[in-house]
Amino acid sequence: MKPAPFEYHRPVSLAETFDLLDRYGDDGRILAGGQSLVPTLNMRLVTPRAVIDINRLPGLDATRITPEGLVIGALARHEVLVRSALVKEHAPLIATAMPHVGHEAIRTRGTLGGSLALADPAAELPACAVALDATIGLTSRRGRRDMPAADFFRGIYTTALEPGEIVTDLTVPRATVGWRSGFEELARRQGDFALVGLAARVRLDAGVIAEARLVFFGVGTRPVRARAAETALTGGRASADLVTAARHALQNDIDPPADIHGSPALRRHLAGVLLPRVVSTLMEART
Numbered sequence: 397m398k399p400a401p402f403e404y405h406r407p408v409s410l411a412e413t414f415d416l417l418d419r420y421g422d423d424g425r426i427l428a429g430g431q432s433l434v435p436t437l438n439m440r441l442v443t444p445r446a447v448i449d450i451n452r453l454p455g456l457d458a459t460r461i462t463p464e465g466l467v468i469g470a471l472a473r474h475e476v477l478v479r480s481a482l483v484k485e486h487a488p489l490i491a492t493a494m495p496h497v498g499h500e501a502i503r504t505r506g507t508l509g510g511s512l513a514l515a516d517p518a519a520e521l522p523a524c525a526v527a528l529d530a531t532i533g534l535t536s537r538r539g540r541r542d543m544p545a546a547d548f549f550r551g552i553y554t555t556a557l558e559p560g561e562i563v564t565d566l567t568v569p570r571a572t573v574g575w576r577s578g579f580e581e582l583a584r585r586q587g588d589f590a591l592v593g594l595a596a597r598v599r600l601d602a603g604v605i606a607e608a609r610l611v612f613f614g615v616g617t618r619p620v621r622a623r624a625a626e627t628a629l630t631g632g633r634a635s636a637d638l639v640t641a642a643r644h645a646l647q648n649d650i651d652p653p654a655d656i657h658g659s660p661a662l663r664r665h666l667a668g669v670l671l672p673r674v675v676s677t678l679m680e681a682r683t
């Protein structure tokens with residue numbers, strides 16, 4: 397199918413973007429990498445009056461290190477995140493997760509901001525952002541606000557973005573001593589959205605898990621922090637008993653959906669498979 401007719405705008409400044417968002421309101425759609433928006437336009441699942449292409453906005457594709465941490469611009473392509481030395485050093489969790497996003501052609505166009513704004517509950521980046529305790533920069537004509545990723549994702553394809561606002565960047569706080577990260581996902585085929593995935597970080601202190609952040613995706617309406625499993629791990633040294641306790645606790649944390657890709661029981665099972673794998677990686681990892 398072809399999309400319904402729409403007006404196409406390609407602003408070259410944030411001010412111009414905000415003018416367009418004001419002018420079209422709900423009838424204007426931001427276009428970033430287009431990897432999700434274009435198929436939905438073509439299938440006429442969305443029929444906006446205007447498409448506002450932000451690819452020419454200057455500076456939004458930059459990745460830089462600041463006193464607050466690693467700042468990744470909204471227009472950073474997935475493939476750039478796979479290769480970036482800064483991302484590998486300061487956010488290795490993201491570098492590890494990104495090769496799982498679609499295929500190379502999709503990663504070449506898809507953007508960080510598009511993935512965060514889309515808020516697919518089976519997407520890798522939202523879960524990584526929550527696991528990293530990252531902050532999402534939201535900018536509108538009214539100014540800028542910085543929101544913890546954990547507060548940004550509200551439900552299936554639903555975020556805290558307000559009318560006239562766009563995602564401009566993600567800030568990953570500087571890693572402090574002892575933190576390590578691990579990532580695993582299970583999908584039917586390489587490049588498919590995950591059935592279940594886990595983005596995790598722990599802080600080790602003399603071999604003891606002092607803090608844990610376990611964020612599952614594909615098991616709820618948004619990234620799900622497995623707080624009972626985190627509690628079960630905290631204070632322990634990695635052992636078969638500790639992981640078994642965390643796996644049991646995990647079943648209280650998640651309420652997976654049923655869809656054509658898998659039943660809740662399958663997803664519960666797969667989450668329980670991923671947890672020990674990731675814990676094992678975390679105990680071996682150096683970052």
Ligand SMILES: Cc1cc2nc3c(=O)[nH]c(=O)nc-3n(C[C@H](O)[C@H](O)[C@H](O)COP(=O)(O)OP(=O)(O)OC[C@H]3O[C@@H](n4cnc5c(N)ncnc54)[C@H](O)[C@@H]3O)c2cc1C
Nearest residue numbers: 426428429430431432433498506507509510511513519563
């Ligand atoms: C075959 C296939 C497989 C895929 N597999 C995966 C996968 O495994 N994991 C995964 O995470 N994704 C996957 N994707 C989606 C891909 O990662 C997309 O690139 C991503 O979800 C959206 O990014 P985008 O830049 O393409 O956004 P677009 O498609 O341009 O936009 C998506 C939505 O976000 C809005 N938007 C975009 N940028 C902004 C912004 N800066 N501020 C506010 N709103 C904005 C748009 O208006 C639109 O509603 C897949 C896509 C395809 C086609």
